[in-house]
Amino acid sequence: MRRARAPLCPTLARLGAALACVSAAACRRGMQSALDPAGPQARRIENLWWLFFYVCAAVFVLVMVWTLAAVYRARVRRRETATALDVTDEPELAPAPQTERALRNVVVGATALTVVILFVFLVASFVTGRALWEPADRTNQLTVEVTGQQWWWKVRYLDAANAQNVFTTANEIHIPTNTPVTFKLQAPDVIHSFWVPNLMGKKDLIPGQIAYLWLQADRPGTYRGQCAEYCGMQHAHMAFYVVAEPPEQFAAWLTRQRMAAAQPASASAQRGQQVFMNAPCVMCHTIRGTQAGSGIGPDLTHVGSRTTIAAGTLPNERGHLANWVADAQSVKPGSRMPPNSLSPEDLQALLDYLQSLQ
Amino acid sequence: MRDEKAVGSRSQEPEARSQNETPALPTGRPVIGRPVGEAGVSAAASSTVRRLASGFRRLASSFCPLPSAYCLLARFSPRPSALSPLLLLLLLGGCARERREFRPQGAQGPPVAQSELTPGAPAPTPPTRNQAEESAYDLNEGKRLFQQYNCSGCHAQGGGGMGPPLMDDKWLYGSDPANVFQTVVEGRPNGMPSFRQKIPNGQVWQLVGYVRSLSGQLPKDVSPTRDDHMSAHPSEQRSQQRGPVNSGPSKSEEMPR
Numbered sequence: 001m002r003r004a005r006a007p008l009c010p011t012l013a014r015l016g017a018a019l020a021c022v023s024a025a026a027c028r029r030g031m032q033s034a035l036d037p038a039g040p041q042a043r044r045i046e047n048l049w050w051l052f053f054y055v056c057a058a059v060f061v062l063v064m065v066w067t068l069a070a071v072y073r074a075r076v077r078r079r080e081t082a083t084a085l086d087v088t089d090e091p092e093l094a095p096a097p098q099t100e101r102a103l104r105n106v107v108v109g110a111t112a113l114t115v116v117i118l119f120v121f122l123v124a125s126f127v128t129g130r131a132l133w134e135p136a137d138r139t140n141q142l143t144v145e146v147t148g149q150q151w152w153w154k155v156r157y158l159d160a161a162n163a164q165n166v167f168t169t170a171n172e173i174h175i176p177t178n179t180p181v182t183f184k185l186q187a188p189d190v191i192h193s194f195w196v197p198n199l200m201g202k203k204d205l206i207p208g209q210i211a212y213l214w215l216q217a218d219r220p221g222t223y224r225g226q227c228a229e230y231c232g233m234q235h236a237h238m239a240f241y242v243v244a245e246p247p248e249q250f251a252a253w254l255t256r257q258r259m260a261a262a263q264p265a266s267a268s269a270q271r272g273q274q275v276f277m278n279a280p281c282v283m284c285h286t287i288r289g290t291q292a293g294s295g296i297g298p299d300l301t302h303v304g305s306r307t308t309i310a311a312g313t314l315p316n317e318r319g320h321l322a323n324w325v326a327d328a329q330s331v332k333p334g335s336r337m338p339p340n341s342l343s344p345e346d347l348q349a350l351l352d353y354l355q356s357l358q
Numbered sequence: 359m360r361d362e363k364a365v366g367s368r369s370q371e372p373e374a375r376s377q378n379e380t381p382a383l384p385t386g387r388p389v390i391g392r393p394v395g396e397a398g399v400s401a402a403a404s405s406t407v408r409r410l411a412s413g414f415r416r417l418a419s420s421f422c423p424l425p426s427a428y429c430l431l432a433r434f435s436p437r438p439s440a441l442s443p444l445l446l447l448l449l450l451g452g453c454a455r456e457r458r459e460f461r462p463q464g465a466q467g468p469p470v471a472q473s474e475l476t477p478g479a480p481a482p483t484p485p486t487r488n489q490a491e492e493s494a495y496d497l498n499e500g501k502r503l504f505q506q507y508n509c510s511g512c513h514a515q516g517g518g519g520m521g522p523p524l525m526d527d528k529w530l531y532g533s534d535p536a537n538v539f540q541t542v543v544e545g546r547p548n549g550m551p552s553f554r555q556k557i558p559n560g561q562v563w564q565l566v567g568y569v570r571s572l573s574g575q576l577p578k579d580v581s582p583t584r585d586d587h588m589s590a591h592p593s594e595q596r597s598q599q600r601g602p603v604n605s606g607p608s609k610s611e612e613m614p615r
Contacts, residue, residue: 207586280558283507296506329460338558339461 032224034197038244039216041132041200048128055117132201135214144173145184148192148205148227151234151335152298152311157254158184167258168286170298171311173225174243176250177217185211193229196242202228217244224312233334239312260289261301261357272353275346280338287357297336304357310335318351325350455579458495470536470543488535490560491567494580500568501582501594503561512549515590516572521549525572525591527601533575538566574599 029036037043147154155173159165175181185194187205195202200215217223227238245253264270276282277291284297292300303309306316310332314320323330326347328337342350470486490496504510512521522530531537531546542562545552553562571581571594584593591597 278555280556283556327461333460334458338561340558 030198031222032197032226036198038221038223039199039218041215042198044128044131045201048124051124052121055121059117141180141182141214142175143182143184144175145186146173146194146205148185148187148194148231148238150189150232151227151238151332153238153240154298155240157257165258167288167301168299169257169302170306171240171308172243172306173240174245174250174253175215175217176247177220177244179247180214180216183213183215185213190231191229192227192231192238194225195228196223196225198223199242204229217242220244220246222307234332237311237313237332237335239308241307241312256305256358257302261287263289264353264356266352266356268349268352269356270353271346272349272351272356275342275350276353279342279346279350280340281350284336300354300357302357304355310337318355321351321354322347325354454492455494457493470539485534486536486539488539488563488567488570490563491535491570491576492580494582496564497567497571497576497580497594498582499561500564500566500571503557503565504568507553507557507565509565516569517590524569525597525600527573527603529602529604532604533570533602535563535566535570538569539563542566568594571597573597573601575602 034042034049035046037046143158143160145156145158147156153171153173154168155170156166156168183194183203185203185205186209187207189207191207192205193202194205194213196215198221199217200213203211203213205211221244223242223244225240225242227235229235231238264273273290276287282292282294284294286293286295286299286301288299288301304316308314309316309321309324310328313332314324324337325340326342327339328335329339490500512519513524514521516525517523518526522528529537531541539562541550542557542565543552543554557565567576568582570576574581574594574597576594578595581595581597582593583595
């Protein structure tokens, strides 16, 4: 028995350790990972996570070692008793008093340790939660209004001082680094959840309520966010990107986004604009500086400058854009974008126009 | 009443089992040495089945308020275990109500004549079949579009404002789905704009279905139910069927009023 178990245990342990290392390493780096924090709050969450992980792992190992030791000792003792008395199935009726005492000490000690560990967890969790939701310095702070809806994110950059500066974009949020940014979150249809694991924990968007959250990025980078509350058929395709840039770069982006769309330069793009205004596109989308001003679909004023389309579903490339315009239901069934039957020339002109909207 | 029945079935249960098991276990013979024959196996199997069935019946009666018709049948039928898959299959009939076609093949909806100018007297046409009127999903999409395309801006939730009301019995240009389609696509005099090429045909048919549901022209099992928010009028499902009375200017010579 002993010989059989001896090689098994180290193998299992080695396997488990290897597995843990691989999975931890895989999660360590990534544009959507809570274990690769890019801001102070995410770092707190990560610390809490690792505290839970190490303590739970230690408790697990302890319990396993204890159990195996108990099994081993019981077998040894039974073998000794059997050889000594030649009785196999005789139960021990009265345990020795010192065994009783040791048992009590172990049970009391384990219970006390459990209570202490749970209290440590409770306090750590409470302190982390307090720090996460404590309002940062709100003076002169950038506020971004995010509206989650089936199945994309409408993003409005608010400006209390000058209403002219307010503009709308979609599915891509740019923020300056080392600056706290406030998010005003709302949902018109069903419950969604705003989650950028690299920067902050989740916050639910509940219809009829406004939720606030602030976050801060310490280093530049692109972080993927995802709706984290099941919200219908295309919940999985409801992603967004947070792009953290150095403040000067962010200011330049902000200035460009605030401007209305450029007039189409080439003949093809001009025709594309006409196609846009005469096709169903104009019923749902806004292009600032033109007649299109509907708020059902995403604002397309600077759609050419975004990296993805359809809420992070497809890269913003000409072929994917054509697919999306002509037959969005093949990409994202159930989304609000209807199929559009355009002639090839009209479609090419429309693509030229959309890509020119930088 | 329900408790009595449940107790009754439970009290009968052990009796039935002991009657059944008596021949399989003859008294006076040691059980251990007895060879297990065919009869013993089948008796044990049937008693297991019966125990399962009575357990199922008890379970069904304890959950009774939920699918009441299903449970009534399960309680009174002699063989609930045999009937239950069939009853579950019946539920599949409800799937058609929510059927969704995101990529309609070919032409979306029936062809509609785009002009009323015809030589001689117009031939009577059979009513158009609008497939969107057979799916609750399509009608709800119509309801959403009615708001989002701002039909409400003139028709005011169907009550009428700058445009005529849509929830009364009068149909200026006819109540057939084809007439409403024509109204949306071609527009009408005195303000109704044309949405030709602006609204895809599939969505127009959804809107047509919704407009017709506003005055109760559609069956209750597909019409939209109440809103999540406060609403200006009872839900389309609860509205009484009104009319339809064709009162339009184009057909005013034949029609009263």
